[in-house]
Amino acid sequence: MEYKCSVCGKHIKDDLMVYIHHTEKHIADQIHADHPDWTEKGGLCRKCVEYYRNEIKGKTSGEG
Ligand SMILES: [Zn+2]
Numbered sequence: 001m002e003y004k005c006s007v008c009g010k011h012i013k014d015d016l017m018v019y020i021h022h023t024e025k026h027i028a029d030q031i032h033a034d035h036p037d038w039t040e041k042g043g044l045c046r047k048c049v050e051y052y053r054n055e056i057k058g059k060t061s062g063e064g
Contacts, residue, residue, distance in 0.1 A: 019040070027052045
């Protein structure tokens with residue numbers, strides 16, 4: 001079964017779908033900031049998760 005990532009809009013396989021864990025709420029918040037229509041329940045693709053993980057890493061370890 002295919003699934004559409006609501007963040008990047010790409011079609012991905014259902015088993016590659018990633019759901020944000022509650023310990024990673026800061027990631028969900030960041031995704032929400034960029035994609036107001038996205039919901040945590042909707043999940044997203046691995047690429048997007050990695051992208052946001054790196055985004056947040058860069059923000060929290062650097063200045064600002
Ligand atoms: Zn995606």
